[in-house]
Amino acid sequence: SKAPVNVTVTGAAGQIGYALLFRIASGQLLGADTPVKLRLLEIPQAVKAAEGTAMELDDCAFPLLQGIDIFDDAGKAFEGANVGLLVGARPRGKGMERGDLLQANGGIFKPQGEAINAGAADDIRVLVVGNPANTNALIAQSHAPDVPAERFTAMTRLDHNRALTQLAKKLDVSINDIKKLTIWGNHSATQYPDLFNAEVDGANAAKAVGDQAWLENDFIPTVAKRGAAIIEARGASSAASAANAAIDHVYDWVNGTPEGDWTSAAIPSDGSYGVPEGLISSFPVVSKNGEWEIVQGLEIDEFSRARIDASVQELVEERDTVKQLGLV
Numbered sequence: 001s002k003a004p005v006n007v008t009v010t011g012a013a014g015q016i017g018y019a020l021l022f023r024i025a026s027g028q029l030l031g032a033d034t035p036v037k038l039r040l041l042e043i044p045q046a047v048k049a050a051e052g053t054a055m056e057l058d059d060c061a062f063p064l065l066q067g068i069d070i071f072d073d074a075g076k077a078f079e080g081a082n083v084g085l086l087v088g089a090r091p092r093g094k095g096m097e098r099g100d101l102l103q104a105n106g107g108i109f110k111p112q113g114e115a116i117n118a119g120a121a122d123d124i125r126v127l128v129v130g131n132p133a134n135t136n137a138l139i140a141q142s143h144a145p146d147v148p149a150e151r152f153t154a155m156t157r158l159d160h161n162r163a164l165t166q167l168a169k170k171l172d173v174s175i176n177d178i179k180k181l182t183i184w185g186n187h188s189a190t191q192y193p194d195l196f197n198a199e200v201d202g203a204n205a206a207k208a209v210g211d212q213a214w215l216e217n218d219f220i221p222t223v224a225k226r227g228a229a230i231i232e233a234r235g236a237s238s239a240a241s242a243a244n245a246a247i248d249h250v251y252d253w254v255n256g257t258p259e260g261d262w263t264s265a266a267i268p269s270d271g272s273y274g275v276p277e278g279l280i281s282s283f284p285v286v287s288k289n290g291e292w293e294i295v296q297g298l299e300i301d302e303f304s305r306a307r308i309d310a311s312v313q314e315l316v317e318e319r320d321t322v323k324q325l326g327l328v
């Protein structure tokens with residue numbers, strides 16, 4: 001039988017953690033034949049709540065779950081980690097400037113990057129969920145010089161999934177009829193969901209929509225502001241859908257993306273599509289042999305170019321800020 005995979009989850013007692021851990025333990029993160037050991041990281045005040053979640057995990061008697069350990073120390077939590085799901089982050093407080101937010105998150109993602117560098121397994125794969133996800137991933141990556149840079153990724157899969165459903169509803173088609181949709185740039189309100197390279201039943205999706213006004217004034221803002229709409233409706237931010245997207249991201253990373261399609265993930269840029277090298281930006285990606293590859297050769301029209309550039313510019317500014325703060 002397969003050796004268990006160590007999965008470290010930070011922010012384990014939070015609401016995404018609560019939606020995520022049961023799915024990992026049931027085999028949905030890595031596959032139904034892969035046993036897992038959970039390593040939960042929380043701040044000291046939340047360790048007790050994490051212990052409560054661990055009791056419930058015990059009570060599920062998941063056949064694949066081979067152990068749960070709880071830590072309030074990043075160094076220990078990432079020891080031997082094969083997968084790191086970095087969910088816990090500092091939320092933006094009232095009146096907090098972007099610089100303050102990045103600084104506060106630097107205090108979390110710098111030591112976690114160091115801990116990954118020091119103790120994680122050679123095949124460590126990191127997904128940052130906690131916001132600002134792209135730049136938090138950059139901070140962690142820059143403190144893990146011994147880990148290949150491409151092992152640090154940030155989540156735009158929730159945006160991707162949101163876009164799939166908005167398009168499917170608009171065209172009254174099934175999710176399964178849609179291929180090759182892309183989220184470009186930052187996981188923020190500037191993100192660009194691209195229908196010009198997407199396909200619906202093999203036909204161009206933007207043409208199938210045939211309504212530029214809907215695309216600009218409806219589709220793009222609905223996808224980009226969906227998080228705020230969920231908060232407005234639910235009284236709490238997206239949790240189960242965010243956990244679902246994290247599962248999708250890691251599952252595809254490990255097991256590969258389906259032939260004839262791609263997905264979206266924020267991965268370190270190699271300079272493709274004019275995105276400055278090293279920025280962790282969302283791209284159209286496929287996963288092969290356990291590694292993400294950026295889909296090459298797509299045509300980027302003027303409209304898309306401007307949208308991508310605007311989101312990438314925001315990432316450049318975030319990188320400049322964390323550079324000034326000495327965090328990267």
Ligand code: NAX
Nearest residue numbers: 011013014015016041042043046088089130131155158242
């Ligand atoms: P919660 O506030 O419910 O949980 C966060 C947990 O992280 C808390 O239990 C807290 O104690 C813990 N934590 C804080 N600092 C920590 C540290 N240094 N080490 C370990 N744990 C720490 O937030 P939740 O709703 O679970 O959201 C978590 C993060 O996901 C937030 O940053 C949120 O903005 C982000 N999101 C990202 C999304 C994406 O698509 N990339 C979508 C959903 C979500 O908004």
